[in-house]
Amino acid sequence: MRLLALSLCFLLTATAAAARSHDPRIEQLTATAVNGKVSVHFTLSHAFESEQVIQGLQSGVPTSFTYVVEIFRDRPNWFDDGISRSRIEVITTYNSLTREYLLNYRRDRKLVRSETFSDLATLQQRMTSIDERELFDIGKRRPYKLKVRVKADLSHSWLLYFIPWETSTRWQETRVATPQEPKP
DSSP states (O other): OHHHHHHHHHHHHHHHHHHHHTSOEEEEEEEEEETTEEEEEEEEESTTOSHHHHHHHHTTOOEEEEEEEEEEEOOTTSOOEEEEEEEEEEEEEEETTTTEEEEEEEETTEEEEEEEESOHHHHHHHHHEEEEEEEEEOTTOOGGGEEEEEEEEEEEEEETTTEEEEEEOOOEEEEOBOOOOOOO
C-alpha cells in the first residue's frame, strides 16, 4: 500500500514538473539606461503552446496579452522603492473575410500602433517580443541601483463557468545596465 501511495505521489510530482516546464514565461529580459531613460526588451515564451489559444484567435475572439513592467530601487532587507510602472497591452482579432489579423499595441491604455498580418507566425512573434525604447525616465538616479521586473497576464477564462480564472507568468527581474563604452 505504501509503495502504491509513493508511486502515485512521484507520478503526480513528475507530471506537475513537466507541465510547469511548458508554462508561459518571460525570457531574455534586459534593461538598459542611456541619458536618464531606461529601455526594456523581453520575450514571452510558450504563449501559444495551448491549442485553445490558437483556436480562439483563429475563430475571431479577441486575444490579448497584458505585460506589467515595473522599475524600482532594490533595497535589501527593506521595502523596495517603486519608481514607475507601465502596462503594455497587445490585442489581436482575426477578420475571417480578409483573412488578416489586426494587432493593436497599447501602452498605458493609449494606442501606440495598429498593424495587420496575414501570417500567424509573424503575428505570434510580434505579440510575444517586446522592445520598448525609453520606457522609463529615471532622471539623475544611478542605474546600477535600479531593477526592472515584468510579468504577463495571458488570458481570462472561467473555471466551472462561473469562477474567473487568469493565466499569468511569474515575475522576472533584472538589474538596469548601462552600455559599455568601446575601449580604444
